[in-house]
Amino acid sequence: xxxxxxxxxxxxxxxxxxxxxxxxxxxxxxxxxxxxxxxxxxxxxxxxxxxxxxxxxxxxxxxxxxxxxxxxxxxxxxxxxxxxxxxxxxxxxxxxxxxxxxxxxxxxxxxxxxxxxxxxxxxxxxxxxxxxxxxxxxxxxxxxxxxxxxxxxxxxxxxxxxxxxxxxxxxxxxxxxxxxxxxxxxxxxxxxxxxxxxxxxxxxxxxxxxxxxxxxxxxxxxxxxxxxxxxxxxxxxxxxxxxxxxxxxxxxxxxxxxxxxxxxxxxxxxxxxxxxxxxxxxxxxxxxxxxxxxxxxxxxxxxxx
Amino acid sequence: xxxxxxxxxxxxxxxxxxxxxxxxxxxxxxxxxxxxxxxxxxxxxxxxxxxxxxxxxxxxxxxxxxxxxxxxxxxxxxxxxxxxxxxxxxxxxxxxxxxxxxxxxxxxxxxxxxxxxxxxxxxxxxxxxxxxxxxxxxxxxxxxxxxxxxxxxxxxxxxxxxxxxxxxxxxxxxxxxxxxxxxxxxxxxxxxxxxxxxxxxxxxxxxxxxxxxxxxxxxxxxxxxxxxxxxxxxxxxxxxxxxxxxxxxxxxxxxxxxxxxxxxxx
Amino acid sequence: xxxxxxxxxxxxxxxxxxxxxxxxxxxxxxxxxxxxxxxxxxxxxxxxxxxxxxxxxxxxxxxxxxxxxxxxxxxxxxxxxxxxxxxxxxxxxxxxxxxxxxxxxxxxxxxxxxxxxxxxxxxxxxxxxxxxxxxxxxxxxxxxxxxxxxxxxxxxxxxxxxxxxxxxxxxxxxxxxxxxxxxxxxxxxxxxxxxxxxxxxxxxxxxxxxxxxxxxxxxxxxxxxxxxxxxxxxxxxxxxxxxxxxxxxxxxxxxxxxxxxxxxxxxxxxxxxxxxxxxxxxxxxxxxxxxxxxxxxxxxxxxxxxxxxxxxxxxxxxxxxxxxxxxxxxxxxxxxxxxxxxxxxxxxxxxxxxxxxxxxxxxxxxxxxxxxxxxxxxxxxxxxxxxxxxxxxxxxxxxxxxxxxxxxxxxxx
Numbered sequence: 001x002x003x004x005x006x007x008x009x010x011x012x013x014x015x016x017x018x019x020x021x022x023x024x025x026x027x028x029x030x031x032x033x034x035x036x037x038x039x040x041x042x043x044x045x046x047x048x049x050x051x052x053x054x055x056x057x058x059x060x061x062x063x064x065x066x067x068x069x070x071x072x073x074x075x076x077x078x079x080x081x082x083x084x085x086x087x088x089x090x091x092x093x094x095x096x097x098x099x100x101x102x103x104x105x106x107x108x109x110x111x112x113x114x115x116x117x118x119x120x121x122x123x124x125x126x127x128x129x130x131x132x133x134x135x136x137x138x139x140x141x142x143x144x145x146x147x148x149x150x151x152x153x154x155x156x157x158x159x160x161x162x163x164x165x166x167x168x169x170x171x172x173x174x175x176x177x178x179x180x181x182x183x184x185x186x187x188x189x190x191x192x193x194x195x196x197x198x199x200x201x202x203x204x205x206x207x208x209x210x211x212x213x214x215x216x217x218x219x220x221x222x223x224x225x226x227x228x229x230x231x232x233x234x235x236x237x238x239x240x241x242x243x244x245x246x247x248x249x250x251x252x253x254x255x256x257x258x259x260x261x262x263x264x265x266x267x268x269x270x271x272x273x274x275x276x277x278x279x280x281x282x283x284x285x286x287x288x289x290x291x292x293x294x295x296x297x298x299x300x301x302x303x304x305x
Numbered sequence: 306x307x308x309x310x311x312x313x314x315x316x317x318x319x320x321x322x323x324x325x326x327x328x329x330x331x332x333x334x335x336x337x338x339x340x341x342x343x344x345x346x347x348x349x350x351x352x353x354x355x356x357x358x359x360x361x362x363x364x365x366x367x368x369x370x371x372x373x374x375x376x377x378x379x380x381x382x383x384x385x386x387x388x389x390x391x392x393x394x395x396x397x398x399x400x401x402x403x404x405x406x407x408x409x410x411x412x413x414x415x416x417x418x419x420x421x422x423x424x425x426x427x428x429x430x431x432x433x434x435x436x437x438x439x440x441x442x443x444x445x446x447x448x449x450x451x452x453x454x455x456x457x458x459x460x461x462x463x464x465x466x467x468x469x470x471x472x473x474x475x476x477x478x479x480x481x482x483x484x485x486x487x488x489x490x491x492x493x494x495x496x497x498x499x500x501x502x503x504x505x506x507x508x509x510x511x512x513x514x515x516x517x518x519x520x521x522x523x524x525x526x527x528x529x530x531x532x533x534x535x536x537x538x539x540x541x542x543x544x545x546x547x548x549x550x551x552x553x554x555x556x557x558x559x560x561x562x563x564x565x566x567x568x569x570x571x
Numbered sequence: 572x573x574x575x576x577x578x579x580x581x582x583x584x585x586x587x588x589x590x591x592x593x594x595x596x597x598x599x600x601x602x603x604x605x606x607x608x609x610x611x612x613x614x615x616x617x618x619x620x621x622x623x624x625x626x627x628x629x630x631x632x633x634x635x636x637x638x639x640x641x642x643x644x645x646x647x648x649x650x651x652x653x654x655x656x657x658x659x660x661x662x663x664x665x666x667x668x669x670x671x672x673x674x675x676x677x678x679x680x681x682x683x684x685x686x687x688x689x690x691x692x693x694x695x696x697x698x699x700x701x702x703x704x705x706x707x708x709x710x711x712x713x714x715x716x717x718x719x720x721x722x723x724x725x726x727x728x729x730x731x732x733x734x735x736x737x738x739x740x741x742x743x744x745x746x747x748x749x750x751x752x753x754x755x756x757x758x759x760x761x762x763x764x765x766x767x768x769x770x771x772x773x774x775x776x777x778x779x780x781x782x783x784x785x786x787x788x789x790x791x792x793x794x795x796x797x798x799x800x801x802x803x804x805x806x807x808x809x810x811x812x813x814x815x816x817x818x819x820x821x822x823x824x825x826x827x828x829x830x831x832x833x834x835x836x837x838x839x840x841x842x843x844x845x846x847x848x849x850x851x852x853x854x855x856x857x858x859x860x861x862x863x864x865x866x867x868x869x870x871x872x873x874x875x876x877x878x879x880x881x882x883x884x885x886x887x888x889x890x891x892x893x894x895x896x897x898x899x900x901x902x903x904x905x906x907x908x909x910x911x912x913x914x915x916x917x918x919x920x921x922x923x924x925x926x927x928x929x930x931x932x933x934x935x936x937x938x939x940x941x942x943x944x945x946x947x948x949x950x951x952x953x954x955x956x957x958x959x960x961x962x963x964x965x966x967x968x969x970x971x972x973x974x975x976x977x978x979x980x981x982x983x984x
Contacts, residue, residue, distance in 0.1 A: 023469055024486050025395025028404045034393035034413060034453065037385075041450040042416050045427030059735050061966045080977035102328055105321035113314070124555055126329055127503075132547035133511035133528050135535050136336060139543055143335025143348040147858055151331075171843065185329055190504050191459060194496055198466065213310030215317060228465060232458045239417035239454075245514045250535070254804050254843055255980050260420050260514075265806050265976075267426070268708030270735060271969035272715075279423040286418020291411035345875045346851045426716045433718035518713055522672050522703030522722050533704055537678035539848035 053276035071277035095241035103188035138250035176252030195229025340544035358545035371527035382448035390456025425518035463497030606690035664905035666698025677704030683927035730961040733766040749908035752915035760932035770929035775888030801862030802840035836982040887957040
């Protein structure tokens with residue numbers, strides 16, 4: 001956004017007659033297809049979901065008394081639902097932080113100080129597991145996390161290190177978190193990679209010539225230049241972690257319900273109205289988190305520049 | 306470079322790549338190993354080498370037709386999402402202030418955080434109320450909407466970095482706006498567009514929750530076939546299918562890069 | 572699905588002798604000739620339903636007695652007028668150029684239909700059949716969301732889902748004039764006027780053959796099984812039935828399941844499974860010795876090297892109904908009825924159950940030599956299984972799931 005506004009303030013004597021519209025896309029009309037499509041496929045169904053969340057469950061005992069706010073009252077009072085919401089938040093925040101760190105490690109390793117671009121095999125190796133789908137990731141982690149599997153041993157070694165007792169890994173929050181991080185990492189990498197690659201090599205050279213060591217150059221020059229990519233990647237990571245379903249289902253299971261698996265369980269157990277209420281909460285939660293996050297990062301950026 | 310400090314950088318780089326790639330590729334190991342393991346249970350200790358599971362996939366009509374449906378939906382959804390996403394990216398970066406502000410931007414991210422499993426059902430219901438029978442087109446539109454936020458993010462990011470100085474220069478020199486758009490702005494955005502298209506296709510190709518309710522009865526996308534198998538029978542066939550998938554995509558990308566002389570991922 | 576071919580191959584090894592020596596007249600039972608033969612019989616005979624051998628009076632009475640004792644009043648479809656109607660010749664609908672969509676569970680059930688019912692149905696009507704697969708809940712929700720524009724004609728699901736679908740006005744009553752084979756269907760299978768079961772499977776105690784047979788649901792709490800137990804997920808179709816059974820054992824009732832919930836919370840299962848494949852690896856590694864599950868999967872499990880057996884608890888196992896129904900407003904209602912009719916034919920049932928491994932619902936169907944001794948006749952296990960009030964359970968399920976989630980799953984960490 002900084003770049004855009006600075007472009008607008010360029011002196012352009014020849015274009016004075018149409019100062020706003022010389023910029024392609026300045027009218028904002030580009031939003032139209034998105035508004036149309038989102039209206040049909042998101043807004044309308046979302047409103048229907050909200051409506052449903054206020055209704056009485058048509059599949060339950062019809063003699064039960066129902067007031068419109070009952071589902072929400074229950075969501076915010078029953079420990080079961082509160083737990084699910086808190087777990088959702090916890091898992092997605094951990095996933096965001098971890099996946100950003102991991103993808104940063106990968107991207108920096110692949111791009112920093114390289115004159116030639118890395119072969120696309122490297123990138124492909126990252127997205128190949130994802131291309132086969134989240135189910136395969138779940139399958140892979142199941143293979144690692146089964147009793148006496150490698151992942152099982154590693155997790156329990158870490159647990160022992162911190163004094164926790166040994167135990168099952170599959171069907172735990174740990175497994176679900178790791179699986180979700182794995183699902184998110186390639187997307188974070190794909191977001192971050194083009195930005196990191198575009199960092200001009202000359203800038204790094206200048207820094208190095210001035211005597212700054214490579215690692216310090218990385219920290220003070222390279223990373224700050226990746227900031228826009230980091231912002232985009234972390235928002236995508238957060239959003240994907242919040243709405244992750246398959247990994248939560250197969251690695252966390254019923255014992256570690258997050259909002260998505262809770263919703264799935266509710267609609268499969270004749271509770272569509274409660275499912276609607278839980279979805280509405282997830283939507284609001286997600287939008288609020290993404291908005292707040294975007295704002296915080298934008299403010300941070302404004303302060304730095 | 307005479308400079309000191311390169312050793313520590315090299316160690317750091319090796320370490321970070323090892324950890325990063327180890328994490329991403331680690332879970333592939335049990336999948337590969339079980340795909341060749343003769344035991345019909347997943348996961349299981351080694352019982353002998355077999356290619357049976359691969360044969361099962363290749364001769365299975367439902368996996369093959371599922372792959373075709375997924376490719377169709379993926380291409381359709383990516384094309385549609387590119388239109389939605391690239392247009393919106395321009396509005397987000399260069400539009401009037403009310404769009405550039407945080408609210409509109411986060412609303413555009415909305416589809417990502419909406420639980421797809423429910424929205425899929427709700428779309429089906431909405432369409433039925435309008436007496437509109439959703440076919441593959443419904444699935445494509447839904448996929449497009451839900452992958453477009455990623456395109457918006459990536460393309461908007463690139464557009465911001467790119468700035469508009471070159472466009473201004475071109476226009477100052479007398480180029481028409483459409484010419485600038487198609488010969489300058491979009492070609493410059495090409496890496497971002499291609500990257501985000503790969504991204505979008507991938508997301509559509511692996512989507513489960515939307516397709517769960519929106520796929521037409523006889524046209525099940527591959528992830529749905531796999532998902533149902535995962536629930537019904539957890540077998541090494543699933544491992545084999547994933548390996549084949551990754552392998553075919555690797556081959557296709559490599560071939561495309563050679564044939565079309567593009568760098569798809571870079 | 573090809574996995575099943577593989578398993579079939581293995582199964583052939585396990586039970587190879589029985590297949591080879593059975594002297595069965597066809598190697599490939601569901602060949603085109605077989606389909607043609609059945610179709611011809613269905614087309615020609617006015618009383619096609621009764622097939623080769625009519626129901627003996629004694630059989631029928633015995634079954635009615637048993638069925639009525641467990642599900643009161645479900646026999647509205649088998650009364651006198653059925654005979655009067657059956658006298659009219661049955662005419663198969665012409666389905667050339669039409670497609671019937673059948674909603675069914677993917678996996679073994681879908682395959683059993685594909686291999687046995689579909690060839691006959693196709694030969695009989697000329698119509699094409701496509702399947703919509705998914706879990707029971709998914710398909711129920713899809714049907715619910717689609718309103719008047721349902722994409723399926725035949726809806727095959729658990730009795731609860733069928734009950735709820737009917738409650739929302741999505742189903743029609745089965746017209747027995749169009750399904751003459753209904754006459755051969757046992758009373759226990761006639762769950763609702765709109766939903767008929769095509770076979771019976773039992774949900775009871777599955778245990779490793781290393782340990783002695785189990786006698787009671789209470790055995791789940793035996794100390795030696797602590798940490799060696801698998802349990803169905805609480806969203807499992809049969810969980811509420813198990814809950815009622817346990818509630819009654821521990822001093823509660825269907826309307827007071829608290830004792831069962833308290834008792835369940837004491838368990839600490841290793842895995843929560845919806846399908847045997849989910850506990851298979853633990854069972855193979857010896858980490859699971861006992862798990863409540865269906866009887867019909869055990870042959871697959873055995874083929875995969877898991878030697879587990881099924882026990883009927885003395886408090887009775889749970890009868891799992893697999894119900895066929897016809898969707899309201901279906902443009903293919905005639906074909907849908909014909910599909911039911913084919914499925915309920917005694918010979919088709921014999922073949923179908925050989926693939927599916929449940930007990931046939933048609934009293935004239937036999938146990939195929941292929942699965943002789945491995946799958947019981949429904950009449951042999953009717954006194955060992957219990958049928959439940961599905962309508963009651965369906966309306967209670969949401970509430971019970973909530974309670975199980977907060978009171979039991981939190982303890983099963």
